[in-house]
Structures are given as structure tokens and as C-alpha cells.
Amino acid sequence: MHLIAVGRLRVGPDAELFARYNARLHPPMTVTEIPEGSGAPAEVKRREGAAMLAALPDNGFAVALDLGGEMPDSVRFSTMLERWLGTSRKICFLIGGAEGLDRPVLDRADSALSLGPMTWPHFMVRAMLAEQVYRARSIAAGHPYHRAGRP
Numbered sequence: 001m002h003l004i005a006v007g008r009l010r011v012g013p014d015a016e017l018f019a020r021y022n023a024r025l026h027p028p029m030t031v032t033e034i035p036e037g038s039g040a041p042a043e044v045k046r047r048e049g050a051a052m053l054a055a056l057p058d059n060g061f062a063v064a065l066d067l068g069g070e071m072p073d074s075v076r077f078s079t080m081l082e083r084w085l086g087t088s089r090k091i092c093f094l095i096g097g098a099e100g101l102d103r104p105v106l107d108r109a110d111s112a113l114s115l116g117p118m119t120w121p122h123f124m125v126r127a128m129l130a131e132q133v134y135r136a137r138s139i140a141a142g143h144p145y146h147r148a149g150r151p
Contacts (some may be wrong), residue, residue, distance in 0.1 A: 001029045002090055004055050006048050007036050014123040021130035028082045032054025041099050061089040064101055069112030078136035095125050143144030
């Protein structure tokens with residue numbers, strides 16, 4: 001699996017949390033960081049989007065993290081991820097910057113995923129995604145990490 005994200009994750013709690021969950025994945029996600037743009041919002045979004053699309057492998061299975069995406073629970077996400085992994089295409093999660101994902105990125109995506117209706121800082125989304133991918137893989141493996149039905 002591969003993560004293509006806008007912004008450089010600096011040393012700190014966000015990076016540590018991402019690293020903790022990413023290290024639990026076998027193999028861990030590879031990460032490509034796209035530089036954050038500056039200038040007019042529409043132009044920033046366009047440039048960041050073009051760079052994301054350039055970093056995406058030709059046959060990559062693109063999963064855009066977007067507020068308008070599907071909001072599965074963890075068990076459903078596990079099923080989705082297993083189905084995606086079964087395509088034998090490299091799963092590539094796409095996380096935009098402060099301006100979000102450009103329309104061509106969303107159009108190219110094979111799937112769109114939302115972590116809920118709230119807006120999250122894009123650096124926190126990396127850690128949240130890594131934890132949910134680890135949880136999904138644990139569910140698929142029958143590992144007790146996920147405790148379904150607990151409050």
C-alpha cells in the first residue's frame with residue numbers, strides 16, 4: 001500500500017502516531033509527500049492535484065480521502081480493503097492539503113473514503129488512516145485488536 005499526501009510530516013506527535021500504526025502493517029505503507037503549494041487557493045489545489053496524479057502509479061488503485069466519500073464502519077472498511085487488495089493493483093491512498101483534492105484527482109480515484117463529517121487536519125488524517133488500515137487488516141486476520149460491539 002502507498003500513501004500519497006500533500007505536506008511534509010515533521011517530527012512530533014502526528015508523525016509518531018502515524019509511525020506507530022504504519023510499523024504494525026506488514027509491509028508498511030510507503031509514503032510520497034507532495035510539497036504544499038502557495039498562492040491562490042484554486043491554483044494551489046490544481047498544482048497539488050497535478051503532482052499527486054504524477055506520483056500515482058499507472059495501474060494504482062486510487063482511494064481519495066474526501067469529505068464526500070463513503071463512510072464505512074471498521075468492519076465494512078475491512079471488507080472493502082480486502083476486496084481492493086484482491087485486485088492485485090497497488091492501493092494508493094490520496095490525502096490532499098488544506099484546499100482539499102482537485103477535481104481531476106477525485107475523478108481519477110477508484111474509490112473515495114471519508115473519515116466522517118468533521119474536518120480533520122491533513123496530518124492527523126495520516127495517523128487515523130494508518131490506524132484504520134491496521135484495524136481492517138486485524139479484522140480480516142481474526143486478530144482481537146478490534147473489539148466489535150464494545151461501547
